[in-house]
Structures are given as structure tokens and as C-alpha cells.
Amino acid sequence: MTTRTENRPGKNAPPRPPEQPPTRSERYRALLRGKHRPVWEEDPTPLGLLVKALALLLIVGTVAYPLYTVVLTSLSTQADITRSGGLVTVPGSLTLSAYGQILSGGIVTRATIVSIGITVVGTVLSTTVSVLAAYGLSRPGSFAHRPVLFVFLITMFFGAGMIPTYLLVSNLGLIDSYWSLILPGAVSAFNVLILRAFFMGIDQSITDAARIDGAGDWRILGQIVLPMSKAVVAVVALFYGVGYWNAFFNAMLYINDNAKWPLQLVLRSYVLQGVTLPGSGVGQVDVDDGAVTGLPVKMAVMVLAIIPILVVYPLVQRHFTKGVIFGAIKG
């Protein structure tokens, strides 16, 4: 194969003996090709590389710039914001006063605690229940696993709808209870299937060996299957956790008492819709400055809502491909 390509002029020049130093054009070519390009691939054109680099820069910038400017604005003084007429791009004098304002008690502090509580309890509950269900369904030939699996699958194709679910939650007396934000969506059939697919992929001979040694299903799950599945469990826990942290509509439905609102709903009312936040100046519209007054505080609430994701994301992110592919193949 390689002989053919070498015969083609301009594709792959014959390799020089190593003792001769590479010429200038060879160094240039090596630079363009990079270290990872397969031998059969043509040399890239400088223009193509430039276009590609610009496109990638643009894409990364589109994601990064809004985050950068939101964080910077939350740290800026009101004077800098008035000067820039909105979000700040060039850093001026920085201050943490906006964070001091929202974290010194009051509705944002409270909402943050509510959100953290719901996310932690919900994630632990959902992940535990899903892992158990996934393992329970992952042993081939077990009793009644097909009809039970079907119970999960149906919920992926047909949702009951918002109104009957609301009526149920209301009839159960869960309105204004934090459980209304956890229980209705606690089990996602999709996540159970991701886990189940992974558990089924674990070599049967390992679990069979444990079984012969006298281990029951609880021990096999806890001491063999779970330690081998840390990555996929982490991904599923992240999916659940992000879901709980980001949810606002269920609170809009079920939580009438705004002292119990989670952070996302506070964000919606006081930042997006500009309702005046009692006591902390968020959303207060000054006649002179228009809507930019209180912007650092608003942006600080945004950052507060983003931070947990930025903290957890890098830890779990490297496992994505594994977990998601399994789900996609079997899902």
C-alpha cells in the first residue's frame, strides 16, 4: 500500500536517512502535518488549517465569552457597568460586594440551600434506586425481567401528561412540599437502561465465579459490579444531579410559597423577569440607569447557579463517552 502512495508525486516524499538534517521545507511540512496525522493523509493546506483554526476559535469563543462576561460583570462595580452600558468585557475595578449581598441571608441564600438540599437528596435517591433496578434487570433469564423491563420502556414512549401528574401530586398533598420536586421524576427509564446496558456488558464469568463462591446478588452488586461501574454510575449521577439542580418548572407548578423556591426559580423571577427582590436590591430599576442597576447582583445569582456545574463537570466529563455510548447503543 505504501509503495503506491510513495509513487504519487507530492503525496509522501521518500524518507531521508536520519543522519541528514531536515531541510527548511521539510520542517515546514512537518509542522503543518502535526504529529498525529496518519501517513496516508495528504498534507493540509495552510489556508485550510487557518480556516479550521478560526472556526474552532469562533465556536469556543461563542461558549466562553458569555460565561466570561457574566462572571466579570458579577465582580464589577456599578460604575464600570454603567460605563459599559450592560455586561462588562474589559475588567475595571473588581469587588465581591455583589456576592456579599446575596449570601448574607435573604431569599437567594435560602434558595441556594433549598437547591443544594433537593439536589443532594434527589441525586442520592435517584441514583440508588436506578442502580438497584438496573442490576435487578441485568441478570439474563431472571424471573419476570421481561415484563418488568417493559414497565420501564413504556414510560419512555408515553408520558402521562402534565395535568394528571399535577392532580396526582396535589391529591397526595405534596403541594409546597420539597418531595414534589424529587419524587415525580425520581426514576428515569433512560438512565436505568444506560446502567443496565453497562452491567450486562460486565463479563458473566466474573459474577458466576462469585456466585459459585457463595456470594448473593447483593454482594455481587456491591463488591463486584459497582466497583467496576464507577464511571457510568458517576455519569448517571451527574445527569440526575444536573436535572435536579436545573429544574425550575416543577417548582413553578408545585411550590406556591416563594420562601421555598429553589435557586433556578428565584433566578427566573428576579433576574430574567426583573421582579424586585425584597430587601436586596436585585431587580430594582433605577430611572436614570434603566435596567443595568443591580446587574452585578443579578449576574452573581447566575454565577451561583452555574458554579456547582463547573465544579462537578470536570470530574465526570471524561467518562461521558463511555456512559453515553452504551446508552445510545442499547437505548
Place this chain on the structure above:
Amino acid sequence: MSAVTAPRTSAATSTGGGPPPRKVPWTTRLRRDRSLLIMVAPAVLLLAVFAYVPMFGNVVAWQDYSPYVGVRESPFVGWANFARVLTNPLFLDAVSNTLVITAFQLVFFFPVPIVLALLLNSVLTPSLRATIQSIVYLPHFFSWVIVVTIFQQIFGGAGVVASRLREAGYSGFDLMTNPDTFLLLITAQSVWKDAGWGIIIFLAALATVDPQLYEASVVDGAGRWRRMWHVTLPALRPVIILLLILRLGDALTVGFEQLILQRGAVGTDVAEVLDTFVYYQGVVNGDWAFAAAAGLVKGLVSLALVLGANKLAHVMGEAGVYQRA
């Protein structure tokens, strides 16, 4: 250990050879697998209460339902609520808005992750590629409140763009409240939030392509574009069809959280979709039976769409979402 005396069928078959699995009576299998059933029980219970009970709760769609009377006591009125739904001009507007948004996003959102994946796949340095990947996946994990607020701060009436334009002498720029550009706005939001995440499945498919196919096509004289057309895209075909089916089955579901956040600002003419219609008619206006009927119509049509699209995929010789096992 009962498991040893009555092995599960696959344990017997996976050893290859050996005697065929014995027929085990179901009481023995129940006893053998009882811990598995206990493990599944909490999830099944949660689904039974919060997914299946509401499915039956849909009977309110056939009732003259009043929350003070309750589901049990409310009188049945036959198909009256469905008749009201299907002749309601606001419902029909919501259907048409939903379908317009779906169609628009099918053209302007759906291909974006494919192009991005091809671009990213051509980045050969592993560390650079991993860095770009983690950056573009990130917005997927932000809530819609955050995404919409970011767009508001940039494209809204008090946003960065508006204030620059005001300095240049143009006033009144506000994408967030402009119904004419709303389709573009929500598609841009969806692209910003989810297009990056969407590439993950395409990258996975691209990683499974046998490099020998590329080598062989180079030997046959194929250039970059021909390799993409004849090797790369065919490798993506099953994934593209799978995602198209899923999208088609979800045709009546368009970014509910995204739209409910912006419905007030931009108006119901363009932002009222089926899900927001159900929410406002039912929870806000208290016309529960009517809203339940509208929701049920949506759910059943969606179910038919998934099954239909999957059938279509099978007819076309693709794997589809699920197969008859």
C-alpha cells in the same frame, strides 16, 4: 445456594456445550431471584405511582372535572372535551407553532452537530480535541433559565448589542420581544446550549470507523471530500437516522422550559406551543379536563409518531430505535 442448583438460563448457555437448561418451575425461579425483584421494587413503585397512576388519571379528559369534587365523583361527559380541544382556534395555533418550530429546527439545528463533529474529528491532537470537547459540551448542563438570561443580557432591550446600537444611533433593538425573529432566537439558543452536546454520539460513531477504509480509499485515489462522502458519512448514517426518528417522534415537543420562560416577553402568537397551551389552560386557567384532553391528544399523537417513524426506519432497512427481540 439455590443459585447453584438452579442456574439462570444464560449462565447455563454461556458456558457453551453442556446439557440444555432444565425447565425450572416458576416458584423456584421466584425464590432464586427474589433479591433481584426486591432491588427492582423501589423503582417500579415510583414509576407505578408517578408514571402509571397519572396515565389512568387521564380519565379526567372525559369528565366535567372539578378539583373540589375530585376524580371519582366528577360526572363523565363523553368526548365533549376532545371536541372542544379540536375546534379550539388557540389549540390549532399552538399545533401550528409547534410544527413550525420543529420544522425550522430540523433544518437549522439538526445538521449543526454533524458538521461540528466532522470538524472536531479532523482535529488530530488528542489534548486539543479533548479540551474543545469539554468546552462545547458544557452549555448543555446549564439550565434554560441561565441560557435565556444570557441571551437576554446580550440580545435583549438592555443588552450589550442594544447598548452598542444605541451609541451608534439605533434604538429599539430587542430580540427577546420581537415575534418576527423569535424562531431564529430560540434556534440560536438551542444551538448554543445543545449543539455541542449533540456531537458526542457522532464522534462515537466516527471513532468506530475502521482506518483501513480510509487507507484503502486513498489508495484508490479518493481525496478528502470523496473520503468524507464515501466513508465518513455512511458511517454516520445509522446514527443520523436514529436521531431523525427520535426527533420525529418528539415533533410535538419543542423546548417547553425554553418557551415558557419567553412566552410572556414575546407573546403567545409565536411562543404558544402545545405544552405551554396545556399548562396555561389547565394549571393557570383551571380548565383541567380541557387541558388534560389536549395533553392526551398530544401524547397519543406523539406515540403514533414514534412507532410510525420506527416502522419507516425498518422498511428502509435501518435498525431504528428498537427491534422486535
